[in-house]
Amino acid sequence: MSAPKLLLVEDDSSLAELLEYRFEKEGYEVRITADGEEAMVMAAEDVPDLVILDWMIEGISGIEVCRRLRREKATAHVPIIMLTAREAEDDRVRGLETGADDYLTKPFSPRELLARVSAVLRRVRPALAGESIEAGDLRLDPVAHRLERCGQEVQVGPTEYRLVKFLMEHPRRVFSRSQLLDAVWGTDSEIEERTVDVHIRRLRKSIALENVRDPIRTVRSAGYALEPV
Amino acid sequence: MSAPKLLLVEDDSSLAELLEYRFEKEGYEVRITADGEEAMVMAAEDVPDLVILDWMIEGISGIEVCRRLRREKATAHVPIIMLTAREAEDDRVRGLETGADDYLTKPFSPRELLARVSAVLRRVRPALAGESIEAGDLRLDPVAHRLERCGQEVQVGPTEYRLVKFLMEHPRRVFSRSQLLDAVWGTDSEIEERTVDVHIRRLRKSIALENVRDPIRTVRSAGYALEPV
DNA sequence: ACAATACTGTCATGAGAATGTCATAAGGCT
DNA sequence: AGCCTTATGACATTCTCATGACAGTATTGT
Structure with a gap:
């Protein structure tokens, strides 16, 4: 069974590397970019199974990336997990309303992110989790x-x-x-x-x-x- | 357009009433119980579109309800959002691993819960969440x-x-x-x-x-x- | 390595559905 | 009534899809 493909959009390179390591160990295929525009291109070229998206990134903002991913037919239904430093409820709600599927506030543990990724994937693409x-x-x-x-x-x-x-x-x-x-x-x-x-x-x-x-x-x-x- | 049917399992009656009010205002059909066993019966009688489940309830525990819902064929794929007073990450992870689809820590705002419910439904039943x-x-x-x-x-x-x-x-x-x-x-x-x-x-x-x-x-x-x- | 078998991509053909146009009937408006 | 606009049925044409055949390519087993 092919490895689930993740697209990680994160401009904190040390965090990105940490997550890449953890996810690859779990059998995911990870691509990383720090740039919103580039994220759109990468998502269009090879549609990922799930996007992990930092709210604050270079170029276009995370929420804008989210919106654009939803607008493109090919990526409209790809689940998105947003990461943010903000605690504000408004931001959480706004993220969800824009079409994010889940939301995690920094700092978070990689383990929790892993659990959420797997929960979302299980729901969206059971076959990726090995379920029939x-x-x-x-x-x-x-x-x-x-x-x-x-x-x-x-x-x-x-x-x-x-x-x-x-x-x-x-x-x-x-x-x-x-x-x-x-x-x-x-x-x-x-x-x-x-x-x-x-x-x-x-x-x-x-x-x-x-x-x-x-x-x-x-x-x-x-x-x-x-x-x- | 049939209203999305929610089953709310919550033993804090004032919170339950507040949520019932808010959800019904949004056009959901809400049923409420404070008891885990009863929740199983209600879910079996009329399969809801989504379950909101308090971790700490009378009778069997929330996490046990979650597990049982997953085991029953009729409800195996009904999305579940867990509510909890605990902050502990371990609990969050455990909840997700048991098969909850999402997780909210008390205190939360009804607005955020609404947003999450709609995010989950959007994915599961697009026609219910305004994509039609x-x-x-x-x-x-x-x-x-x-x-x-x-x-x-x-x-x-x-x-x-x-x-x-x-x-x-x-x-x-x-x-x-x-x-x-x-x-x-x-x-x-x-x-x-x-x-x-x-x-x-x-x-x-x-x-x-x-x-x-x-x-x-x-x-x-x-x-x-x-x-x- | 070799042969047998399975799989793939392409094409030609035919059936059936959808489309655009017209002629004519029906209905409104002044 | 008389003029103008819309409704309707028929029809030829054009599209789209289903199907069977076929040659080339992988895969499998021995």
């Missing part, structure tokens, strides 16, 4: 690399596996073909958008059962979504 | 790409979808056909203005229901507007 995910009558066990439909194991190819995993992690949401290419094939893939159709079909075929309706919804001129029953 | 657009008995969920009338899903084509979305984003305002062409078809479209009429008709037909009046108002020699009921 369910969507309707589908169940995916990331550790065993197995997919079940109605309790029965189903064989799918590697690409179909990644595809169904991604869709199951975001049930009901419609993804365009290019979003799916980014998420499943990687940001720099130069693959025909139509190829997505083919893999969707292969996936449908693999998980098809008699008298059970197809859980994959085609949204004309928009993309595909997984609809748990 | 509502206009009268119409509701549009842009993430799932769905349109509902009176709670019932309605099928519309891509153009009608964009059209109704635009109208719902600006309720009551009258738009000329050329404004609608710009907004829905794009600035450089070279399409007959009369075509708008046809799509308005198709939209009306799609969202029509027995005994419910048409929410689209024709403004003679001016254009169309959406009139929420």
Whole structure:
């Protein structure tokens, strides 16, 4: 199971290094920047699984980064944990209202941050924490690399596996073909958008059962979504 | 739009009443109990959208309630926010590790709790947290790409979808056909203005229901507007 | 190392849905 | 009434998606 990707936006370099060390030890993949603008670029290039964002950073402010991340379609749903030196409740509330998912006041212990990161990830992407995910009558066990439909194991190819995993992690949401290419094939893939159709079909075929309706919804001129029953 | 259902487990009755008042004012549906066992029963009877759980309550402890909620299939994925008087980091970490989604230390302001509740719900049930657009008995969920009338899903084509979305984003305002062409078809479209009429008709037909009046108002020699009921 | 097998990406084709336009009917307004 | 605007049904065209085939590439097992 691929390591959860964190993006740490923090301009206190000693803190950043400490956190990098701790998180990498826990099996996370960490990228660091001290600059807000650069953070946006990095997030766009390779969408992280979670962003840890210092309120006070160089360039654009943390809260502005938060807002912009929310505005971009690709990063709109990436969870964000804000860090701040301020105690003021107003700031906390404002951070949450801007779209942060959680909030930690400095000084904090790395252990608490780790716990919060893992709590947020568990909620948002259970598969990253090794938990199996369910969507309707589908169940995916990331550790065993197995997919079940109605309790029965189903064989799918590697690409179909990644595809169904991604869709199951975001049930009901419609993804365009290019979003799916980014998420499943990687940001720099130069693959025909139509190829997505083919893999969707292969996936449908693999998980098809008699008298059970197809859980994959085609949204004309928009993309595909997984609809748990 | 169904109100998000909260279950508040808190044995300080004055705090409970205060929170009930604030949450109901915000449009939540709140149920309250001071007892852990009873909380389990209430949660099983009618699964809430979110649980606010005091660490120190009568009967079984908060953390035990948390664990049991996680164990029951029906409530395993209901987000939980824990409240506690303790400052100790150990407790915070333990709470998160037990499966709480968030954690607040007393004393806290109701406003911050509101913000956190809404942050958690936003992630879990986007349609509940204002990510969907509502206009009268119409509701549009842009993430799932769905349109509902009176709670019932309605099928519309891509153009009608964009059209109704635009109208719902600006309720009551009258738009000329050329404004609608710009907004829905794009600035450089070279399409007959009369075509708008046809799509308005198709939209009306799609969202029509027995005994419910048409929410689209024709403004003679001016254009169309959406009139929420 | 080699062969058998599985997987991938692309394309051509056909079915079906959505779109834009028009002709005509219906409805308002002066 | 007479003029003007909108509603409606039909229709040809254009788009979009589903599907099967295929050649090239990985992967697997021996």
